[in-house]
Amino acid sequence: MKNYLSIKDIDNLPGWVEEAKKLKQNPVTHKNLGAGKTLCLLFFNNSLRTRLSTQKAALNLGMEVMVMNFGNEGWILEYGDGTVMDQGNSEHVKEAAQVVSQYCDIVAIRAFAGLKDKAKDEAEEVLNGFATYASVPVVNMESSVGHPLQALADAITLSEQHPTKRPKIVLSWAPHPKALPHAVANSFVEMMRLQDAEFVITHPKGYELNPSITEGLTIEYDQKKACENADFIYVKNWSSYSDYGKVLHQNPDWMMTQEKLGGAKFMHCLPVRRNVIVADAVLDGAKSLVIEQANNRTFSAQVVLKKLLEQT
Amino acid sequence: MKNYLSIKDIDNLPGWVEEAKKLKQNPVTHKNLGAGKTLCLLFFNNSLRTRLSTQKAALNLGMEVMVMNFGNEGWILEYGDGTVMDQGNSEHVKEAAQVVSQYCDIVAIRAFAGLKDKAKDEAEEVLNGFATYASVPVVNMESSVGHPLQALADAITLSEQHPTKRPKIVLSWAPHPKALPHAVANSFVEMMRLQDAEFVITHPKGYELNPSITEGLTIEYDQKKACENADFIYVKNWSSYSDYGKVLHQNPDWMMTQEKLGGAKFMHCLPVRRNVIVADAVLDGAKSLVIEQANNRTFSAQVVLKKLLEQT
Amino acid sequence: MKNYLSIKDIDNLPGWVEEAKKLKQNPVTHKNLGAGKTLCLLFFNNSLRTRLSTQKAALNLGMEVMVMNFGNEGWILEYGDGTVMDQGNSEHVKEAAQVVSQYCDIVAIRAFAGLKDKAKDEAEEVLNGFATYASVPVVNMESSVGHPLQALADAITLSEQHPTKRPKIVLSWAPHPKALPHAVANSFVEMMRLQDAEFVITHPKGYELNPSITEGLTIEYDQKKACENADFIYVKNWSSYSDYGKVLHQNPDWMMTQEKLGGAKFMHCLPVRRNVIVADAVLDGAKSLVIEQANNRTFSAQVVLKKLLEQT
Incomplete structure (x- = not known):
């Protein structure tokens, strides 16, 4: 698994669910796995559960976390190829993704659908832009067309019942x-x-x-x-x-x-x-089951981060 | 003490002040007490001293800290009972408080008075909403009607003189x-x-x-x-x-x-x-004494967090 | 070196560059140097590279990091001497700088030129205000007239070629x-x-x-x-x-x-x-060389933080 971009990146759902349930029983078993590793969370949209649970998952694995809101803290990104950037966008995703990769070991990204242009949303320009140009693994914290950390948490919740x-x-x-x-x-x-x-x-x-x-x-x-x-x-x-x-x-x-x-x-x-x-x-x-679903967001993120850390 | 919501939650002010003064002399004595524990700071309003001193207090105790600005990072909360939520508010405090409790061991909240509706301010809907529905201890980082971390810091400052x-x-x-x-x-x-x-x-x-x-x-x-x-x-x-x-x-x-x-x-x-x-x-x-009052905000928060950690 | 405000604070550029290159080969060699020390990053303007690389540098040194966006999270500061503060500004840099110094061991500041008033920009009121009143070392993360962490990273990049x-x-x-x-x-x-x-x-x-x-x-x-x-x-x-x-x-x-x-x-x-x-x-x-320049921002910040930590 290079990245965790969609449910299709899960090679064995029952195995991942079992692993998540084990992590839930003892969340800090793998505290050494992430030592000295840094997760960078990039938010292009608001978040409560994802923001906190993904941080918590990383902390459980011993990782450091850096959180950044792209909207008001960073620069407006450009995604087009060959664009003459003389308008509002200050930085191309090509540079942003490569640069962020210099400072962390995994980057996680939230960028919602704009719901105005179907082709643009389905192109997943933010998530795919980062996945294309980053040199570290990319995790989807809800993109235009998918929210695979949520669906994995839902699978854990279903299994627990x-x-x-x-x-x-x-x-x-x-x-x-x-x-x-x-x-x-x-x-x-x-x-x-x-x-x-x-x-x-x-x-x-x-x-x-x-x-x-x-x-x-x-x-x-x-x-x-x-x-x-x-x-x-x-x-x-x-x-x-x-x-x-x-x-x-x-x-x-x-x-x-x-x-x-x-x-x-x-x-x-x-x-x-x-x-x-x-x-x-x-x-x-x-x-x-909604609170248990929210609780399982931690272990959904944790199993994904664990798998990405294990292969680096 | 279930929560630290007001000065009334202090059972022995002179004892707390003495403990805070001891923490000030050696802030990291209890570094193991908070190991593996997470404090979540939720800001509904701006903050400088409270934001930094409460983080510092938690770090002194070995806790991890997650900081979130509800205004621009999370969802607009609803507090009413039985409300049909078809207006601007996206999430009820019932869910928000329970959800945040899944990811941290203590939650601290700043939510100022709006100063438009006395009854609403005195109902302390944000602080009390979290205190009612959270399953972890809640700390008041200034609510509509009280700022007990400041008053405790003031008591420490008075005592030092x-x-x-x-x-x-x-x-x-x-x-x-x-x-x-x-x-x-x-x-x-x-x-x-x-x-x-x-x-x-x-x-x-x-x-x-x-x-x-x-x-x-x-x-x-x-x-x-x-x-x-x-x-x-x-x-x-x-x-x-x-x-x-x-x-x-x-x-x-x-x-x-x-x-x-x-x-x-x-x-x-x-x-x-x-x-x-x-x-x-x-x-x-x-x-x-203003800078010393600000300095004592760290130890006011630290004694509160220490007492909450000790009873969990 | 009391602070790192400009290139003039570098006493020996070749020596610093060599030290940075050594840190780059093994970034966590000095992980104990920053243990129990806290870096506070104060942003008055947006940032991507500086925000993440300076955090990363501090984490490499074992420091804790607190990040704050002054614009939307804190109070609007006043810088003038003797001002009657009855307008929009809520807090004087005299208090802000002293207060922040209570909670951290090093404070780093980004405050861009406004480009409207040359004299005001050249007075560096934000950076110099903090440098004057802080009781801890101040690091320039780009001020009105200088960006010495960038120039040091550039010197490292040049040297590597x-x-x-x-x-x-x-x-x-x-x-x-x-x-x-x-x-x-x-x-x-x-x-x-x-x-x-x-x-x-x-x-x-x-x-x-x-x-x-x-x-x-x-x-x-x-x-x-x-x-x-x-x-x-x-x-x-x-x-x-x-x-x-x-x-x-x-x-x-x-x-x-x-x-x-x-x-x-x-x-x-x-x-x-x-x-x-x-x-x-x-x-x-x-x-x-742009990505390598960005990468070297971590080691430019790390050598500066290391030198400041060593003399405290």
Whole structure:
């Protein structure tokens, strides 16, 4: 593994999940592995869980951490090839990525989708720019099209619930006032392809995810029907993919309720809008796994950093 | 002590002050106490002294520190119960507090009074929100109504001057162009209730502090008279409490001068407006304790963190 | 050396360069030197290389690091003597510098030229304010008129190329859409005075640097002629000094090209505007030393910190 850019970089999901669960039992076992090594976190967007859990994971491994917010602390980057840089952008990602590589052993990057230009978002110019030019491993802390640290944490959370039978897992769209990216949903779907489970995606018409990601998977437009007899319901909003980045509607009927949840466990990556995405009763109830998902972000990051450190 | 939210959480002020003074003599004696433990500092407002001294205190104890500015780095929090979160706020403090608790062993929070809505400020929604939902101890780095790390540092500073007699200590209002919170004054008053001293509060009419905090204490509206024969004069601006958050006037006669100071020592929590709050001659003179007060912020934080670490 | 404020604080450039090159071969040799010591980085302006490389240097020496952005995290500082601080500035540098000195062992400061008021910029109020009032050593991370950590890194880079003969080194102006400070050019010139080299400065008329800095040096207004047979060409934009802070023109003929570079090595401090300052072919070519210059920023900072730590 050169980098951790997407779920596709996981060579053995069950093995990684087991390793993460072991790290969780004794987080500082490998405190010497990262000694003298430095992780640099570069944020082009806001973050709470990712910011803190990735730092914590690095500290557990004995690494030093340097955190930088590119927006207000660094320079505006240019990504184009051959550009005459006489406008607002001060530095090319070619230099930025090579330079950062001089000061750290692993670089982790968060850069959300802009949701205005599908081709540009799918080109992943920030993440791929760094992955192309950095001379150290690059970790995706949520990019335009994927959030593989979250999906790996979700896999750990699912595994900890050790369902006794092959579980039914539903990914359900829910309403939200703002246009949100597809990254979390995309990586969850990719991770689900590596799980032995009955997997159903449900959303209103018009909210289909990128068809190349959902190809061959079950899509059920009736949310209630999709949720019947589910063991886990993962709720998440995303904006339209076909009418790219648009909020087509915020139909409140799609909010997750106790009734729809039934006997299933509730999952969400957070932050979550209460009583818009999910009713208070669900989020505050015993079936909610959201805090454990957040907790597992540390061990998801830690297993990734550990694997990258082991091969250097 | 579950949390350090206010002066009321100090069970034995003289004991804490003595412990802080011992830590000051050898700050790294307890370097092992915090090994493998992480402090998370969450700032909802600007900070210089608190930001650096609290970090330094944690490093002295061997802790790791993660610093986060909620404003521009995290998500806008919601505090209400049962709110339909379809407006600007992205995450509820219920989740934020539980999530942060997954990544650290102690969380410290700065969230100033907004000075627009007295009831809201007195509800301390940020500090109390975290204290209610966090599963780790919470430390107040200045909230709407209190700044107990400052008042503890002030107690250390007073003690270091070891007055030979029961001292006369004055808390004097001074003018300021902007509306400032009451937190520093409130906590100083609460701390003074635990001191064996003659304590006088002086301010112009209309600038009375919350009467439930000053109940039974001496208020003298004539500043010169209040300052006569004082051993320590603590100067601080605050906005009106009765006409909540308003600057009623900026009467320059209330600026602290050499003449009014007399033989007393000058105290202020900083930052301070020169020649508005206090004359240059006082601040630059031998009677000023402000830098020592700032220095003691480290040991005030360190004694609090030490006590919280010892009971985990 | 009390502080590292300018190239003039280097007592023996060849000795420092050799020491830096040794640190580069084994960066953690002196890991114990900084144990229990804290470096505080104060940024009044953006930074990528300086932010990360100075942290890395400190970590290599075993120091703890606290990073603070004064702009959005702290208070707006006042620098004037005797000012009545009833306007926007909340804290005087006198207090800020003394206070920060309570929490760290070395303080490093970045504060760019405003380019509006020459006298104010040349007074270096931020850097000199801290140097005057701090009780710990102060390091210049680029001030109004100098960037001595960069120039020291440049000296290391030049030395690593070990030219077999006395080299010809050219400092060439290049166009840029925005008004940039003179700090990098100034410190490079000052450092060149300590080198055994043929040194030529080239720029269009009107872009003369501060004559007190270039006094006695060769200035050639014909860029092509200046670059003939050069071994190293250091390219950098700066705004006019005589018509202070103005962009007189952005003549694209002054961009560095393969043709003008000839057999010379290309140097630039970064960030650099591609195809404005320098053609892609030069920057991406084998003659470019820019990434190695960035790498040497770590060891330039490390040798400075090491010397400051050794004398405390």
